[in-house]
Amino acid sequence: MLLEVQNLTVSYGNIEALHGISFNIERGEIVTLIGANGAGKTSTLLSLARLTRPEAPMVQAGDILYEGKSILKTDAHMLIQNHLMALVPEGRHIFGNLTVQENLQLAAFSYRRNPRRAAIFSEAQELVFDLFPRLKERRKQRGELLSGGEQQMLAVGRTLMTGSDFIMLDEPSMGLAPKLMYEMFRALRRLNQEKNITILVVEQNAKVALEFALRGYVLKTGEIITSGTSEELAANPEVKKAYLGG
Ligand SMILES: Nc1ncnc2c1ncn2[C@@H]1O[C@H](COP(=O)(O)OP(=O)(O)OP(=O)(O)O)[C@@H](O)[C@H]1O
Numbered sequence: 578m579l580l581e582v583q584n585l586t587v588s589y590g591n592i593e594a595l596h597g598i599s600f601n602i603e604r605g606e607i608v609t610l611i612g613a614n615g616a617g618k619t620s621t622l623l624s625l626a627r628l629t630r631p632e633a634p635m636v637q638a639g640d641i642l643y644e645g646k647s648i649l650k651t652d653a654h655m656l657i658q659n660h661l662m663a664l665v666p667e668g669r670h671i672f673g674n675l676t677v678q679e680n681l682q683l684a685a686f687s688y689r690r691n692p693r694r695a696a697i698f699s700e701a702q703e704l705v706f707d708l709f710p711r712l713k714e715r716r717k718q719r720g721e722l723l724s725g726g727e728q729q730m731l732a733v734g735r736t737l738m739t740g741s742d743f744i745m746l747d748e749p750s751m752g753l754a755p756k757l758m759y760e761m762f763r764a765l766r767r768l769n770q771e772k773n774i775t776i777l778v779v780e781q782n783a784k785v786a787l788e789f790a791l792r793g794y795v796l797k798t799g800e801i802i803t804s805g806t807s808e809e810l811a812a813n814p815e816v817k818k819a820y821l822g823g
């Protein structure tokens with residue numbers, strides 16, 4: 578098992594946002610976690626990535642096992658340094674004053690002492706440009722001048738530059754026109770099939786998430802209420818009513 582989340586709780590002060598959730602991901606899978614506003618999706622991903630919101634430290638309990646070993650005491654930068662996982666955060670957070678290429682270069686920082694870094698960088702960049710030709714055309718353009726969809730592509734590209742084969746995405750469909758959204762999910766599926774990259778995607782947009790992932794979990798106010806294959810979830814009356822517009 579790549580990832581096992583065991584009875585994870587996350588609290589902000591005395592507000593408990595996750596009430597002991599458990600789920601798992603095998604290497605090579607595409608898994609989704611769907612849930613409405615405030616369900617705890619971002620809290621889950623931040624906890625897995627060992628990040629915390631600067632304005633509100635998270636207190637966590639339970640366990641997160643990565644290939645059987647607890648990462649609860651591992652620093653976020655060590656996860657990147659060791660190419661274990663990379664996150665496309667909510668809101669993308671690319672560097673607006675840096676070019677596309679500079680954003681990608683920064684993301685490859687874990688290779689800075691590697692004697693092969695130039696070759697590793699150009700190979701990874703080629704993969705990103707092959708997946709997202711728009712980024713290649715705009716490689717000298719500053720991040721802040723990219724469209725929302727292009728910024729999302731850059732945020733995905735950045736995770737690939739880290740060399741991680743497990744990526745997590747926080748609401749990648751947010752704010753994207755359908756055409757760009759499907760372009761992005763197609764690119765993600767290619768990464769999964771051709772590069773065996775494991776993907777965890779959290780989404781409020783349950784329809785697109787269940788089309789993209791093979792199985793998923795439903796998060797409601799800090800608890801996982803049901804799970805199954807995407808077909809099972811899409812046919813589940815409760816899921817239909819709450820997340821798929823009846
Ligand atoms: N810094 C914080 N301080 C207090 N409570 C917080 C904080 N951040 C999040 N919460 C609470 O934790 C719960 C889960 O929030 P979280 O951001 O993880 O949800 P989400 O599913 O990502 O929502 P959204 O779809 O709006 O992004 C919410 O009830 C939220 O109000």
Ligand SMILES: [Mg+2]
Binds near residue numbers: 618619620667747
């Ligand atoms: Mg969120």
